[in-house]
Amino acid sequence: MKLDWSETDERFRGELLAFLEAKTPPEATRVDFPGNASGGDAIPAWLRAWQATLFDHGWMIPGYPPELGGRNCTPTQTMIYLEEFARRRIPRATHFPGYAIVAPSLLEFGNEQQRSLAPAAIRGDTVWCVGMSEPNAGSDLASLRTRAVRDGDVFVVNGQKVWTSYAMVAQQCFCYVRTDPDAPKHKGISLLIIDMDTPGIEVRPLTHITGHADFAEVFFTDVKVPVANLVGELNGGWALTQGSLAHERAGLWVDGVARLEQTVRDLVDLAKLVGRHDDSGVRRAIASMFEQASSLRSLGYKGFASYAQGSSAPEHSYMKMASSEAGKAAFELGMELLGPFGAATGAGSPTTLGDDTGRWVTSFYVSFANTIAGGSSEIQRNIIAQRVLGLPRA
Numbered sequence: 001m002k003l004d005w006s007e008t009d010e011r012f013r014g015e016l017l018a019f020l021e022a023k024t025p026p027e028a029t030r031v032d033f034p035g036n037a038s039g040g041d042a043i044p045a046w047l048r049a050w051q052a053t054l055f056d057h058g059w060m061i062p063g064y065p066p067e068l069g070g071r072n073c074t075p076t077q078t079m080i081y082l083e084e085f086a087r088r089r090i091p092r093a094t095h096f097p098g099y100a101i102v103a104p105s106l107l108e109f110g111n112e113q114q115r116s117l118a119p120a121a122i123r124g125d126t127v128w129c130v131g132m133s134e135p136n137a138g139s140d141l142a143s144l145r146t147r148a149v150r151d152g153d154v155f156v157v158n159g160q161k162v163w164t165s166y167a168m169v170a171q172q173c174f175c176y177v178r179t180d181p182d183a184p185k186h187k188g189i190s191l192l193i194i195d196m197d198t199p200g201i202e203v204r205p206l207t208h209i210t211g212h213a214d215f216a217e218v219f220f221t222d223v224k225v226p227v228a229n230l231v232g233e234l235n236g237g238w239a240l241t242q243g244s245l246a247h248e249r250a251g252l253w254v255d256g257v258a259r260l261e262q263t264v265r266d267l268v269d270l271a272k273l274v275g276r277h278d279d280s281g282v283r284r285a286i287a288s289m290f291e292q293a294s295s296l297r298s299l300g301y302k303g304f305a306s307y308a309q310g311s312s313a314p315e316h317s318y319m320k321m322a323s324s325e326a327g328k329a330a331f332e333l334g335m336e337l338l339g340p341f342g343a344a345t346g347a348g349s350p351t352t353l354g355d356d357t358g359r360w361v362t363s364f365y366v367s368f369a370n371t372i373a374g375g376s377s378e379i380q381r382n383i384i385a386q387r388v389l390g391l392p393r394a
């Protein structure tokens, strides 16, 4: 058994590192925690330019062909790519819906005209949002009620979405609507592409506890959407919701685990900074987090091996849940170590113990969102119980 990268893979890594050395914008290396990338601007100009550069050089989604911002690389090389980005904490883009959810779904389920929208979504030229969640349909997405009624060549859409990431800057929405209210709830849903400047759409940004507004409520009142904007079959939208979410989950663990490993290293520095490095309780807690991060990495590789060989990787449901929960515990420990100083964020404030950007408190807040977005921890546990352990539905 050879547990090493092949020469071709190492050559691939060398090319990637040379590219990153030459082209990474200085701002990208200063994004050291979530929420810091945008500085309050939903998509800063440097990040838009960086995404386009990655696309033009075949480094945006390396497994895709060049016309889709890639270089036809193997799954193992994609893993190398994701790890090198995560290790350096370099973001590819902040507005993930377009390249990570919409483009793969359009390529899989769209007609020719709809597939032609994918390159701009991946390059970041078009900003997309995904309209799934509603006030009474989150985990139970199939309960969504936003209604689309056909009237000649258009659907007339009425209803409300919520938690719609990037809706305030998006040009297009991948919007799930109910087209048959009489069918069983999974069978009456369709997917529409809705231009966000269509009359009747109102976007109300939601500011979260960090002070940033990355998502919004979206209201639809008699919004006319061409019938040609239907993606896939009428009333066949449920299959697409499953596809969209699968795309979202496939590569998330690498980033999650790399972030956790970095946080453990930062906790060691923080414990030294506040003089708690010889406290046995603190040492035990950090060592246990190190153990968890290492186990998760090994499990991630195992899931990746199945995925690369074309099998499903149920490990990924566990990875999403475990890495986000471990992240939450790690930032909580950071807040404990900082004590009352933990909540201070003012730049240059003498009370911030050198942590003058508010890294811990912002990451602590965001760590809660990570256990909800893309499927909450409770829902992941249900999936593990039923699909991995074979337990009956509760």
Ligand SMILES: Cc1cc2nc3c(=O)[nH]c(=O)nc-3n(C[C@H](O)[C@H](O)[C@H](O)COP(=O)(O)OP(=O)(O)OC[C@H]3O[C@@H](n4cnc5c(N)ncnc54)[C@H](O)[C@@H]3O)c2cc1C
Pocket (backbone or CB within 6 Å): 097, 129, 130, 131, 132, 133, 134, 135, 136, 137, 138, 139, 140, 162, 163, 164, 165, 166, 215, 369, 370, 372, 373, 374, 375, 376, 377, 378, 379, 382
């Ligand atoms: C940062 C962030 C970005 C997001 N971006 C988007 C986006 O771009 N587009 C979009 O459509 N949505 C988005 N969401 C919404 C997200 O998908 C939902 O928040 C999520 O699906 C949970 O739905 P909910 O908030 O309605 O909670 P609910 O489903 O009402 O759940 C409330 C609580 O009950 C638990 N629960 C629910 N059902 C069960 C069950 N069967 N068994 C056990 N426990 C259960 C949940 O785990 C949760 O703790 C985003 C959310 C976050 C945090």
